[in-house]
Amino acid sequence: MESKTGIVGYGAYIPRLRIKVETIADVWGKDGAAIKAGMKLVEKSLPNIDEDTITIAVHAAHNALHRAGIDPAKIGAIYVGSESHPYAVKPSSTVVAEAIQMSNDYTAADLEFACKAGSAAVQLCMGLVGAGMMEYGLAIGADTAQGAPGDALEYSAAAGGAAFIIGAKKEEMIATIDCTYSFSSDTPDFWRRKLAKYPSHGGRFTGKPAYFRHVESATKGILERTGMKIEDFDYVVFHMPNGKFPSVVAKKFGIPPEKMEAGFVVSKIGNTYSGSSILGLTAVLDIAKPGQKILMTSYGSGAGSDSFVFTVTDAIEKKRNLARTTEEYIKDKVYVPYTTYAKYREKIC
Amino acid sequence: MHKTSVPGVWRRFKNRYQIVGTQCETCKTNFYPPRELCPKCRRGGKISEKKFAGLGKIVTYTRVHAAPAGYEKQVPYAVAIVQLEEGPMLTTQIVDYNTDELKIGQSVRATFRKMYEDGDEGIIHYGTKFTPIRES
Amino acid sequence: MNPIAQYPFEISVEKVLKSSMVADPLTLLDCSPLTDGAAAIILAREDIAKKYTDTPVYLTGSGQASDTLALHDRSSLTGVLAAKIASEKAYKMAGVTAKDIPVAEVHDCFSIAELMAIEDIGFVSKGEGGKFVQDGQTKIGGKVAVNTSGGLKACGHPVGATGIKQAAEIVIQLRGDAGKRQVDGAEIGLTHNVGGSGATCVVNIFRR
Structure with a gap:
C-alpha cells in the first residue's frame, strides 16, 4: 500500500x-x-x-x-x-x-x-x-x-x-514511508502461555516455515508491489533473532553485506524483540544520507512480517x-x- | 512490603514522571517537591506550576549497603542530594554510574525509572532518578 | 566504664573501620544499635524536691527548635540548625555559655552526629569537631567530657528513652555518683537530644 x-x-x-x-x-x-x-x-x-x-x-x-x-x-x-x-x-x-x-x-x-x-x-x-x-x-x-x-x-x-x-x-x-506490506499466517514457532515466565519455541521449526517464509514473502511482496529491486536500496534491515538468520535471507536476495552492516545491531546487543528491526532502522537513520532508500522487514513469531520502504529526506541532517x-x-x-x-x-x- | 494508596500516587504522577514542581511568583523561589505555600512570602506568595529541565549537580551522596525492604537486590545503591539548575534540591537515587562519577559536583540528568513495586500484585511505581551526564 | 551500657567494652578504631558498611562511609559500628531500655527522672518544684533529696539537680536552661524534615531542604548539610538554635536558647535561659560546660551527653546516633553536635552547641567552631575529639578533648579530663555514659552508640539508643537517659547520666555526674567515669567537680551539665535527623532538637542544661 x-x-x-x-x-x-x-x-x-x-x-x-x-x-x-x-x-x-x-x-x-x-x-x-x-x-x-x-x-x-x-x-x-x-x-x-x-x-x-x-x-x-x-x-x-x-x-x-x-x-x-x-x-x-x-x-x-x-x-x-x-x-x-x-x-x-x-x-x-x-x-x-x-x-x-x-x-x-x-x-x-x-x-x-x-x-x-x-x-x-x-x-x-x-x-x-x-x-x-x-x-x-x-x-x-x-x-x-x-x-x-x-x-x-x-x-x-x-x-x-x-x-x-x-x-x-x-x-x-526525515524519511518518507513509501510503502508497507505485511505477510502473516498462523505458525506456532514461539509462544508464551499466560502464566509462564519464559517463552517456549519450536526449535528448528522457528526457521524455514516461520522466520524465513515470512521475512522472504513480505520482502518479495513489497518489491513486487513497488516494482523496486534490491539494487534500488542503500540499506536493508531484517529482523535479527540472531546474527545468522538475517544473513541467510540477505544471501538469498543477493544483498551485499555492506548494505546490511549499518542496521546489523544484533551482534552487539542481541535480539531486542519488538525493538530489534526498528533499532536496526534507527541505526541506519543515524547515518543515512538524503535520498537514500531503506528496506526494512520485521518478523514476529506466530507469525508475520511487516515490510517497509523508506526514502530519507534532507531534514535528516x-x-x-x-x-x-x-x-x-x-x-x-x-x-x-x-x-x-x-x-x-x-x-x- | 510498603504499599501506597493508589489515588495518592496517581495525584503525583505529574511531579514524579517529570520534574514538575512549583514556583512562588512573588519571590521567584522554585520548589521541588512542589510546595503549595511559600515559606518566605506566606500569604503574600503566589504559587504556580513549574517544570524543571532535569539537569543538576550532586551536592552529597552515599552508597547504601543495608537496604530497606524492596531494595535488597540493588545493594549497594547510590543515594544523593542533587541540586537542580533551577535551584531546588532533592533526594534521589543515582543510577548507571561509573565509580568515578559518584562525586560531589558531578553533573547529572533525570532518567525515567521504576522506583518500586507494591509486591507481585500491586501497582508499579515509576518516577525520576538521576544518572551522570557522560560525553559519548 | 558504664556497667549498664549495651556495649560495655572497648571498641577500637580499627574494629569500627572493619565492621560492615551500612551507608558509606558509615560502618555498622558508626551507627547506634537497636536498644531496649528505659529511663526515668522525677521532676518537681524546688521546695518539694528538697523534701525527698538532699542533692537535687536543677534544670536551669531548656531550648527546643525545629527544622525541615527533608535533608535536601536544610540550609546546611554539615550542621543541624535546630541544635544551634536550641542550644542558644538553653544557654541564655541558664545564663551560661558553652565554655562553662564540663560534661555533656550529645545525640551521637552516628559518628558524624557527635562531631556536628559539639560544633552546633558551640564547644568548638565549625569544622573543628574532628580534631577536638582526636586530641582527646572530649574525654574525661579533656575540655568537656562528652558522652560519659557511652552515648547512643555504646550505651545504646532506646529511641524514646534516649533523651531521659541522657538527663539521668548528667544527674549521676552532677551528684558525683559516676564512679570510674566521674568528671571531677562537674557542676553544670548539658544534654542534646535530636529527632528526625535533626528536624527537632532539645538542649537542656542542668546544675548541681
Missing part, C-alpha cells in the same frame, strides 16, 4: 548493561566460541534492575520527540508494542504518554505480536495519520526479553527499544544530532557477571 506519511522523529534506547555470550555459556558448560560463531553475536543488552519495557519506551519516545521538535500534546495516538509489558492488564502506553507529557486527547493501546509489535505500531499510526484523523502518531517497540536459563534463547534475548513519530507534513519528515544515536547507546556499556544477570532478571529469588 502506498502512503502519504513519514517519520518526523525517531529515537532509540538501549540499557547499559551487557552480558557476554561466553559468560552465559560458561554457566551451562557450553562452548562459548562455538555459540558466538553459530549465532553470530558476541553479547546482549540487559535492563538494569529498575528498567522495564515502559522505562525503555519512555526514553526512546523522549529521543524521538527531541528530533521531531513537536509539541507532544499534538500526538493523537500512541501504541507500544512489546512481549514484555510490565502489566498483564493495564496499558504501558498510557504511562509513556503521561511521562512524555502528551495531552489527554489521544487514543492508546498496547500491542503484542512477538518481535514485530513495534513495526505493527508504525502501520497503525500510518493509517490514522494518513487518513487525516490526527496530526501525529507515536509508535514504539520495546522489550526486556527473557530466555529460560540454559535455553538457546538466553544468549540472544535482550533489552532495548525504538520510537517513531509518524506525521503527514512533507517538510517535517539537522535532526539526527538532536538526540543520542543508536551507536552511542551501543558503545556505552558495562559488563555484568551471570550472577548479577540472574539476580536482576529474577532467575533466582
Whole structure:
C-alpha cells in the first residue's frame, strides 16, 4: 500500500548493561566460541534492575520527540508494542504518554505480536495519520526479553527499544514511508502461555516455515508491489533473532553485506524483540544520507512480517544530532557477571 | 512490603514522571517537591506550576549497603542530594554510574525509572532518578 | 566504664573501620544499635524536691527548635540548625555559655552526629569537631567530657528513652555518683537530644 506519511522523529534506547555470550555459556558448560560463531553475536543488552519495557519506551519516545521538535500534546495516538509489558492488564502506553507529557486527547493501546509489535505500531499510526484523523502518531517497540536459563534463547534475548513519530507534513519528515506490506499466517514457532515466565519455541521449526517464509514473502511482496529491486536500496534491515538468520535471507536476495552492516545491531546487543528491526532502522537513520532508500522487514513469531520502504529526506541532517544515536547507546556499556544477570532478571529469588 | 494508596500516587504522577514542581511568583523561589505555600512570602506568595529541565549537580551522596525492604537486590545503591539548575534540591537515587562519577559536583540528568513495586500484585511505581551526564 | 551500657567494652578504631558498611562511609559500628531500655527522672518544684533529696539537680536552661524534615531542604548539610538554635536558647535561659560546660551527653546516633553536635552547641567552631575529639578533648579530663555514659552508640539508643537517659547520666555526674567515669567537680551539665535527623532538637542544661 502506498502512503502519504513519514517519520518526523525517531529515537532509540538501549540499557547499559551487557552480558557476554561466553559468560552465559560458561554457566551451562557450553562452548562459548562455538555459540558466538553459530549465532553470530558476541553479547546482549540487559535492563538494569529498575528498567522495564515502559522505562525503555519512555526514553526512546523522549529521543524521538527531541528530533521531531513537536509539541507532544499534538500526538493523537500512541501504541507500544512489546512481549514484555510490565502489566498483564493495564496499558504501558498510557504511562509513556503521561511521562512524555502528551495531552489527554489521544487514543492508546498496547500491542503484542512477538518481535514485530513495534513495526505493527508504525502501520497503525500510518493509517490514522494518513487518513487525516490526527496530526501525529507515536509508535514504539520495546522489550526486556527473557530466555529460560540454559535455553538457546538466553544468549540472544535482550533489552532495548525504538520510537517513531509518524506525521503527514512533507517538510517535517526525515524519511518518507513509501510503502508497507505485511505477510502473516498462523505458525506456532514461539509462544508464551499466560502464566509462564519464559517463552517456549519450536526449535528448528522457528526457521524455514516461520522466520524465513515470512521475512522472504513480505520482502518479495513489497518489491513486487513497488516494482523496486534490491539494487534500488542503500540499506536493508531484517529482523535479527540472531546474527545468522538475517544473513541467510540477505544471501538469498543477493544483498551485499555492506548494505546490511549499518542496521546489523544484533551482534552487539542481541535480539531486542519488538525493538530489534526498528533499532536496526534507527541505526541506519543515524547515518543515512538524503535520498537514500531503506528496506526494512520485521518478523514476529506466530507469525508475520511487516515490510517497509523508506526514502530519507534532507531534514535528516539537522535532526539526527538532536538526540543520542543508536551507536552511542551501543558503545556505552558495562559488563555484568551471570550472577548479577540472574539476580536482576529474577532467575533466582 | 510498603504499599501506597493508589489515588495518592496517581495525584503525583505529574511531579514524579517529570520534574514538575512549583514556583512562588512573588519571590521567584522554585520548589521541588512542589510546595503549595511559600515559606518566605506566606500569604503574600503566589504559587504556580513549574517544570524543571532535569539537569543538576550532586551536592552529597552515599552508597547504601543495608537496604530497606524492596531494595535488597540493588545493594549497594547510590543515594544523593542533587541540586537542580533551577535551584531546588532533592533526594534521589543515582543510577548507571561509573565509580568515578559518584562525586560531589558531578553533573547529572533525570532518567525515567521504576522506583518500586507494591509486591507481585500491586501497582508499579515509576518516577525520576538521576544518572551522570557522560560525553559519548 | 558504664556497667549498664549495651556495649560495655572497648571498641577500637580499627574494629569500627572493619565492621560492615551500612551507608558509606558509615560502618555498622558508626551507627547506634537497636536498644531496649528505659529511663526515668522525677521532676518537681524546688521546695518539694528538697523534701525527698538532699542533692537535687536543677534544670536551669531548656531550648527546643525545629527544622525541615527533608535533608535536601536544610540550609546546611554539615550542621543541624535546630541544635544551634536550641542550644542558644538553653544557654541564655541558664545564663551560661558553652565554655562553662564540663560534661555533656550529645545525640551521637552516628559518628558524624557527635562531631556536628559539639560544633552546633558551640564547644568548638565549625569544622573543628574532628580534631577536638582526636586530641582527646572530649574525654574525661579533656575540655568537656562528652558522652560519659557511652552515648547512643555504646550505651545504646532506646529511641524514646534516649533523651531521659541522657538527663539521668548528667544527674549521676552532677551528684558525683559516676564512679570510674566521674568528671571531677562537674557542676553544670548539658544534654542534646535530636529527632528526625535533626528536624527537632532539645538542649537542656542542668546544675548541681
